[in-house]
Amino acid sequence: MSSIQRLDSAFNNAIFQFEKALSYPRKTIPRSVWTESTDFVAAVDPEGNGFVLSISSGLAEKSFQLWIKALTNCGFWADIAPSALLNADQMTQDSLVWLMLHEFNHIDLNHFKLAGSFEVVQRSHAASPQKLLNISRLCLEMQADHEATKMLLGAYTITEWRGLRQRVMAISGMMMLIELEDAKNNAEGRTHPKAATRIFQLLGHLAEMPLVQAQVEQDVSLRPQTGKKERQPLRAGQ
Numbered sequence: 001m002s003s004i005q006r007l008d009s010a011f012n013n014a015i016f017q018f019e020k021a022l023s024y025p026r027k028t029i030p031r032s033v034w035t036e037s038t039d040f041v042a043a044v045d046p047e048g049n050g051f052v053l054s055i056s057s058g059l060a061e062k063s064f065q066l067w068i069k070a071l072t073n074c075g076f077w078a079d080i081a082p083s084a085l086l087n088a089d090q091m092t093q094d095s096l097v098w099l100m101l102h103e104f105n106h107i108d109l110n111h112f113k114l115a116g117s118f119e120v121v122q123r124s125h126a127a128s129p130q131k132l133l134n135i136s137r138l139c140l141e142m143q144a145d146h147e148a149t150k151m152l153l154g155a156y157t158i159t160e161w162r163g164l165r166q167r168v169m170a171i172s173g174m175m176m177l178i179e180l181e182d183a184k185n186n187a188e189g190r191t192h193p194k195a196a197t198r199i200f201q202l203l204g205h206l207a208e209m210p211l212v213q214a215q216v217e218q219d220v221s222l223r224p225q226t227g228k229k230e231r232q233p234l235r236a237g238q
């Protein structure tokens, strides 16, 4: 599967998860633009009356290479699932779906009224005072993380621990990849909170899942349907 095919597949899956998780009509789904580049870039920006989501093929490829490497490490997967049940394609898909859900939530939560754009690697171009903007941006990132995590992890059930662990790992992996890119960008400042902070929030959500009745009673059909047939691909901008 090519990196562009991975992005197409994840985009369709993310739209499906996003629409099922919302209890109100969604505002908009961005037009998708995949660029052929070895760079690690993802950005969502206003475009006319809508938005455009741009992601580089290099981001999908680096995600895939992360999971190829991780799944050759027995110590890594032993506590998650038998290796036969894990594969780098699915882990990459879950990582990319989470990243896209994160970007969709920036739009849905009206974050663009507070900051101009949200990008991995590059900085925002918004006109707010820079110091305030830098702090508020990190809070908005945490909020988008939380909503995306809720959507990807879905309902809690004791029969789906393997899938739950797998998706938590997929989210954590993407957070760490973004931190690696942020580290390269240190001269210009961080675009996202530290991975440790983001993973701490992720684990907080995970820990409370069985304790919150609404999570337990949530419609189990909202869970990602790992390995099942996906919807037909949408055209970019749909």
Ligand SMILES: [Zn+2]
Pocket (backbone or CB within 6 Å): 102, 103, 106, 118, 119, 141, 144
């Ligand atoms: Zn973001």
